[in-house]
Amino acid sequence: xxxxxxxxxTRVHFGxxxxxxVTNEIPLSAKVLLTYGGGSIKxxxxxxxxxxxxxxHTVFEFSGIEPNPSYETSMKAVALVKQENIDYILAVGxxxxxxxxxxxxxxxxFNGEPWDIxxxxxxxxxxxxxxxxxxxxxTGSESNGGAVISKLATKDKLAFMSEFxxxxxxxxxxxxxxxxxxxQLSNGVVDAFIHTTEQYLTYSVNAKIQDRFAEGILxxxxxxxxxxxxxxxxxxVNANVMWSATQALNGLIGSGVPQDWxxxxxxxxxxxxxxxxxxxxxxxxxxxxLWEMRETKQDKLLQYASRIWGINExxxxxxxxxxxxxxxQFFHSxxxxxxxxxxxxxxxxxxxxxxxLERHGLTQLGEKQLITLDHSRNILKQSL
Amino acid sequence: xxxxxxxxxTRVHFGxxxxxxVTNEIPLSAKVLLTYGGGSIKxxxxxxxxxxxxxxHTVFEFSGIEPNPSYETSMKAVALVKQENIDYILAVGxxxxxxxxxxxxxxxxFNGEPWDIxxxxxxxxxxxxxxxxxxxxxTGSESNGGAVISKLATKDKLAFMSEFxxxxxxxxxxxxxxxxxxxQLSNGVVDAFIHTTEQYLTYSVNAKIQDRFAEGILxxxxxxxxxxxxxxxxxxVNANVMWSATQALNGLIGSGVPQDWxxxxxxxxxxxxxxxxxxxxxxxxxxxxLWEMRETKQDKLLQYASRIWGINExxxxxxxxxxxxxxxQFFHSxxxxxxxxxxxxxxxxxxxxxxxLERHGLTQLGEKQLITLDHSRNILKQSL
Numbered sequence: 144x145x146x147x148x149x150x151x152x153t154r155v156h157f158g159x160x161x162x163x164x165v166t167n168e169i170p171l172s173a174k175v176l177l178t179y180g181g182g183s184i185k186x187x188x189x190x191x192x193x194x195x196x197x198x199x200h201t202v203f204e205f206s207g208i209e210p211n212p213s214y215e216t217s218m219k220a221v222a223l224v225k226q227e228n229i230d231y232i233l234a235v236g237x238x239x240x241x242x243x244x245x246x247x248x249x250x251x252x253f254n255g256e257p258w259d260i261x262x263x264x265x266x267x268x269x270x271x272x273x274x275x276x277x278x279x280x281x282t283g284s285e286s287n288g289g290a291v292i293s294k295l296a297t298k299d300k301l302a303f304m305s306e307f308x309x310x311x312x313x314x315x316x317x318x319x320x321x322x323x324x325x326x327q328l329s330n331g332v333v334d335a336f337i338h339t340t341e342q343y344l345t346y347s348v349n350a351k352i353q354d355r356f357a358e359g360i361l362x363x364x365x366x367x368x369x370x371x372x373x374x375x376x377x378x379x380v381n382a383n384v385m386w387s388a389t390q391a392l393n394g395l396i397g398s399g400v401p402q403d404w405x406x407x408x409x410x411x412x413x414x415x416x417x418x419x420x421x422x423x424x425x426x427x428x429x430x431x432x433l434w435e436m437r438e439t440k441q442d443k444l445l446q447y448a449s450r451i452w453g454i455n456e457x458x459x460x461x462x463x464x465x466x467x468x469x470x471x472q473f474f475h476s477x478x479x480x481x482x483x484x485x486x487x488x489x490x491x492x493x494x495x496x497x498x499x500l501e502r503h504g505l506t507q508l509g510e511k512q513l514i515t516l517d518h519s520r521n522i523l524k525q526s527l
Numbered sequence: 528x529x530x531x532x533x534x535x536x537t538r539v540h541f542g543x544x545x546x547x548x549v550t551n552e553i554p555l556s557a558k559v560l561l562t563y564g565g566g567s568i569k570x571x572x573x574x575x576x577x578x579x580x581x582x583x584h585t586v587f588e589f590s591g592i593e594p595n596p597s598y599e600t601s602m603k604a605v606a607l608v609k610q611e612n613i614d615y616i617l618a619v620g621x622x623x624x625x626x627x628x629x630x631x632x633x634x635x636x637f638n639g640e641p642w643d644i645x646x647x648x649x650x651x652x653x654x655x656x657x658x659x660x661x662x663x664x665x666t667g668s669e670s671n672g673g674a675v676i677s678k679l680a681t682k683d684k685l686a687f688m689s690e691f692x693x694x695x696x697x698x699x700x701x702x703x704x705x706x707x708x709x710x711q712l713s714n715g716v717v718d719a720f721i722h723t724t725e726q727y728l729t730y731s732v733n734a735k736i737q738d739r740f741a742e743g744i745l746x747x748x749x750x751x752x753x754x755x756x757x758x759x760x761x762x763x764v765n766a767n768v769m770w771s772a773t774q775a776l777n778g779l780i781g782s783g784v785p786q787d788w789x790x791x792x793x794x795x796x797x798x799x800x801x802x803x804x805x806x807x808x809x810x811x812x813x814x815x816x817l818w819e820m821r822e823t824k825q826d827k828l829l830q831y832a833s834r835i836w837g838i839n840e841x842x843x844x845x846x847x848x849x850x851x852x853x854x855x856q857f858f859h860s861x862x863x864x865x866x867x868x869x870x871x872x873x874x875x876x877x878x879x880x881x882x883x884l885e886r887h888g889l890t891q892l893g894e895k896q897l898i899t900l901d902h903s904r905n906i907l908k909q910s911l
Contacts, residue, residue, distance in 0.1 A: 144766040146542025151535070157783060158530025349763040351747040352770045359739025367735065379733040382528040386736045386783075395779075399541060399770075 144350040147399040153286035154312040157386065159378065161314050162189070165196035165233065168274055168312045173231035176224060177204045178244045180236045187322035189278055193235055203227055208236065211414055211421065212243035214258060214294040217250065224251040224271060233274045234310075237327070238282025238334075241275050242290035245308035248273050260303050261292055267305035275313040279323060280385035281331035281422070283338060283392025285313035293415055298499070300415040315389065317381035325372060329478045330422035332368040335388035336361065336473075337425040340447075341404050342397040344433060345510035347442050350400045354446070357396045361451050363387045369476045405508035406432050409519055412499040419486060426474045426481050430467050431525040435518055437463050439511055483527050493523045528734040531783040537670035538696040541770065543762065545698050546573070549580035549617065552658055552696045557615040560608060561588045562628045564620045571706035573662055577619055587611055592620065595798055595805065596627035598642060598678040601634065608635040608655060617658045618694075621711070622666025622718075625659050626674035629692035632657050644687050645676055651689035659697040663707060664769035665715035665806070667722060667776025669697035677799055682883070684799040699773065701765035709756060713862045714806035716752040719772035720745065720857075721809040724831075725788050726781040728817060729894040731826050734784045741780045742834050747771045749835070753860045789892035790816050793903055796883040803870060810858045810865045814851050815909040819902055821847050823895055867911050877907045 156164040169175055175197060184190040194202070205220045223229070224247060234244035248270040250257035259265035275285040284290065288309040293300040320328070343357035367383045370376055390396070409432070410424030419427075437444060441459065448454040448466035457465070471481050483492055497520050500506065508514035514522075540548040553559055559581060568574040578586070589604045607613070608631060618628035632654040634641035643649035659669040668674065672693040677684040704712070727741035751767045754760055774780065793816070794808035803811075821828060825843065832838040832850035841849070855865050867876055881904050884890065892898035 144542070144763060144770070146545065148538060148540050148548075150538035154532060154534035156532050158528070161530065164532075349767070350770075351751065351767045352743060352774055355743025355746055356740055359736060359743055362739055363735040379528060382783075383733070383735045386528070386734075390736055390740075399766075 144348055144353075144399040145401070149394055149398040151286060151309070151393050151395070153310045153393075155286060155315060155389065156312065157315045157382075159316055159318050161316050162192040162276055163196050164312070164314055165193060165274065165276065166199075169197070169200060169231050169233065171199060173200065173272075174227060174229050175200050175202045175231045175233055176220070176227070176229040177202055178208060178220060178232060178234050178236070178240055178247065179204075179206050180208045180240050182206060183322070184235055184278060187278075187319060189235060189276065189319055193233070193276055197233075203229060208240045208243045210239050211293045211300065212239045212246075214246075214261070214292050215296070217243045217246050217292060218257070220247045221250045221257065229271060231272045231274065233276065235276040235278065237277070237279030238284045241277070241282070241284040241310070242292065244273055245270075245284070245290035246292050246303070247271075248308050249303075249305060258294065261294075261301040262299065264303070267303070267307050270305065270307040273308060273310045275310045277313055277315050277385075278319045279327055279331055280315070280320065280388035281334040283335070283389055285310055285315065286389055286393045291411070298415045299503070300411040315385055317378050317385045320371075320381040320385065325478055326420070328371045330420050331388060332364055332371065332384060332477045333422040333426050333474055333479050335384070335391040336364050336368075337406055337422070337429055338391040339396065340429065341406060342400060342402050344440055344443050344447060345401040345403050346439065347446075348400055353396050353398065353400050356390070358450050360387045360391050360396070365451070365473055368473075372478055401510040403510045405514045408505050408508050409496065409500065409522065412496045412503070413492070416495055416499060417486075417488060417492060422479065423486070426479045427483060427526050428522060430471045430481060431522045432514075433467050433470075434464070434525070435522050436509065436514065439513055490524075490527060493520060496523055528732055528737075528783040529785070533778055533782040535670060535693070535777050535779070537694045537777075539670060539699060539773070540696065541699045541766075543700055543702050545700050546576040546660055547580050548696070548698055549577060549658065549660065553581070553584060553615050553617065555583060557584065557656075558611060558613050559584050559586045559615045559617055560604070560611070560613040561586055562592060562604060562616060562618050562620070562624055562631065563588075563590050564592045564624050566590060567706070568619055568662060571662075571703060573619060573660065573703055577617070577660055581617075587613060592624045592627045594623050595677045595684065596623045596630075598630075598645070598676050599680070601627045601630050601676065602641070604631045605634045605641065613655060615656045615658065617660065619660040619662065621661070621663030622668045625661070625666070625668040625694070626676065628657055629654075629668070629674040630676050630687070631655075632692050633687075633689060642678065645685040646683065648687070651687070651691050654689065654691035657692060657694045659694045661697055661699050661769075662703045663711055663715055664699070664704065664772035665718040667719070667773055669694055669699065670773055670777045675795070682799045683887070684795040699769055701762050701769045704755075704765040704769065709862055710804070712755045714804050715772060716748055716755065716768060716861045717806040717810050717858055717863045719768070719775040720748050720752075721790055721806070721813055722775040723780065724813065725790060726784060726786050728824055728827050728831060729785040729787050730823065731830075732784055737780050737782065737784045738830070740774070744771045744775050744780070745835050749857055752857070756862055785894040787894045789898045792889050792892050793880065793884065793906065796880045796887070797876070800879055800883060801870075801872060801876060806863065807870070810863045811867060811910050812906060814855045814865060815906045816898075817851050817854075818848070818909070819906050820893065820898065823897055874908075874911060877904060880907055
């Protein structure tokens with residue numbers, strides 16, 4: 144096991160009817176900015192519950208945060224935060240709203256050009272306090288300090304991390320998943336699954352708890368994910384998927400182990416250039432990336448084949464091949480496609496994405512930094 | 528899954544040479560009280576590392592905290608904390624030192640008779656800040672808000688919980704385990720194992736992540752625990768056991784699920800009356816408690832039999848019986864005995880313990896409060 148420091152102070156309120164916890168979580172003296180997306184929260188009752196919980200607070204609103212939230216939109220909210228002296232941001236939505244709110248929280252107190260936080264790794268030294276009411280389980284952003292923001296003008300999709308934007312609290316009510324469209328559920332399950340593999344399918348450092356917990360998340364998503372699209376969907380299924388997604392990226396399973404994240408880096412470039420949903424890009428890249436890097440990932444891929452898919456027979460290559468096939472079948476079972484051609488995209492994507500990776504300096508990706516542009520090119524070609 | 532609120536803000540520094548983190552964790556302005564036990568930390572180098580880390584701090588010391596720490600000893604430290612205006616306690620030791628330090632931290636700021644915190648559930652409303660350098664993985668006390676204290680004068684062993692005594696930070700250096708005697712290693716493995724079963728072997732609420740994580744801890748302890756007593760012992764083995772013990776009782780696997788704790792309640796009475804180590808009592812009680820309550824715990828016992836021990840054949844009773852036998856064999860494999868007779872105790876224990884349980888109002892124990900004094904009596908009789 145590698146040395147690590149782990150802490151996560153986000154207070155999670157999990158279960159039905161927990162949105163009322165917002166009342167006591169946010170000081171009554173705070174000026175609150177409610178941030179949200181396209182307005183689905185007004186149809187599913189979440190908005191009403193939040194407003195009721197904040198009945199005695201001073202509340203401002205900022206809506207219209209888009210999927211793959213943009214720097215451009217976020218900066219409008221930053222202006223509002225400064226103008227109204229907001230001192231608490233309550234993000235009500237999925238990963239996009241939460242990520243945007245983190246950037247808004249940091250940018251509002253940043254001296255200088257906030258884009259530098261993303262583009263130059265400029266240090267965040269304070270942020271407006273942040274709380275979350277989660278409406279879509281997927282990114283784990285509700286209890287971590289990371290966020291991904293896109294600059295539309297320049298086609299940059301970049302990440303930053305700061306303990307200052309870790310949410311103070313997060314409300315996870317699984318019943319809100321009942322109003323989600325299938326596409327968002329597919330995205331959520333696949334995103335959580337691949338967050339887990341990014342921290343698990345690397346090389347072994349004999350970190351047994353981290354491996355077992357990662358496997359527990361994968362098993363749960365495999366068992367429960369497909370039920371979301373059938374009559375078996377109920378609040379227990381929702382809850383198990385929701386809690387999986389949080390555990391997949393709250394820092395716990397990644398503590399003391401190597402991490403990959405190449406699938407995400409390549410995926411980000413696909414989203415910013417071709418507009419696919421984040422999880423759609425991951426599901427295209429992961430199967431081919433695992434195959435491309437099967438030698439350096441061999442031990443963990445064999446462990447994955449055995450413990451997750453029960454594959455114990457055959458030679459090494461055939462076991463790995465079958466495990467990757469099973470993974471792709473699982474994605475299909477949650478209504479997720481796994482090829483560029485499924486989105487009417489062809490060979491034209493390959494060099495565009497490779498150029499983007501090169502432009503962003505992403506020429507040595509993965510847990511051992513062995514994924515060169517040639518590897519990325521091959522992964523993309525095999526994914527057509 | 529049941530509704531829950533989970534948070535755990537203890538910052539864990541894990542790995543070799545992490546004791547130096549103490550320097551930055553404790554404000555330089557703080558007056559620090561170093562608390563420890565019988566002095567083994569002076570032989571294994573931990574004391575020297577801590578003193579080096581606190582070279583620029585003002586440090587007082589309080590040693591002599593015993594296993595199953597007492598109210599009587601703790602109150603001496605409380606007097607010192609008040610006299611010297613201590614504002615940070617650094618507990619260096621195992622669960623006993625940490626638990627005592629929690630009580631000291633709370634009692635020093637408590638208005639009234641501190642014993643009421645334990646005996647009457649009097650509310651803790653503040654506490655001296657607490658940090659931990661852990662020397663013995665077992666209780667999970669390094670990152671939870673619970674503590675168990677014994678009053679020798681009256682043979683009471685009682686617990687309290689408060690978020691105010693949750694350690695601010697905990698240093699977990701697995702190499703400190705190399706100097707531990709076998710008996711303490713046995714105790715640690717068994718304690719962590721039974722903390723896990725107390726939160727897992729109840730009844731199903733379809734909480735799949737919690738089940739999988741609990742099973743991950745059990746698997747790891749079963750795989751790694753016995754190696755502590757062989758040539759296979761190394762820092763990876765130490766680390767896996769140590770991280771298992773923390774995860775077993777930091778609140779995570781118990782969130783959203785029913786909990787038992789009857790084994791602990793019965794065990795506490797055995798320790799306070801007959802002096803057995805805490806984990807020794809648990810290893811005696813658990814096998815018979817699981818058998819006694821096999822009907823109400825049936826579904827989880829069958830899941831345990833299958834997932835942990837690979838037992839999938841035979842009728843219900845025989846599968847449960849075999850799983851319990853395997854559990855007991857595992858305890859033996861980590862040099863832990865499982866019968867009163869192993870400690871030269873006989874039938875005389877039964878009514879003494881039953882009286883203690885009655886005196887403490889522990890007449891309806893377990894996740895469904897179905898463990899009456901008659902059940903406890905039978906569990907004890909079967910454990911002779």
